[in-house]
Amino acid sequence: MNETEEFIAIDDLQERLADFNGCTIQHTGWPCNSCFHAMELPGLKHDIHDYWEAVLAVRGDYGDLEQNPVLIAELYHKLGA
Numbered sequence: 001m002n003e004t005e006e007f008i009a010i011d012d013l014q015e016r017l018a019d020f021n022g023c024t025i026q027h028t029g030w031p032c033n034s035c036f037h038a039m040e041l042p043g044l045k046h047d048i049h050d051y052w053e054a055v056l057a058v059r060g061d062y063g064d065l066e067q068n069p070v071l072i073a074e075l076y077h078k079l080g081a
């Protein structure tokens, strides 16, 4: 499977983050910066902050951030494990 072609529904990602963090205070129901950065997700390939930037990009409230679907897919699957 080509990871870069995988489509992750934003609603599904948001739901997994909400369930994992128990925090939905930011924007339209996303975990806050502190909770996100405190997540314990063993085996992530990059710094947690890189995933945060990817999440901000898909949220769309920071228009100048580059989309990173590979990190989003990795995060999504870690949260579902």
Ligand SMILES: [Zn+2]
Binding pocket: 023, 024, 025, 031, 032, 033, 034, 035, 036
């Ligand atoms: Zn929080």
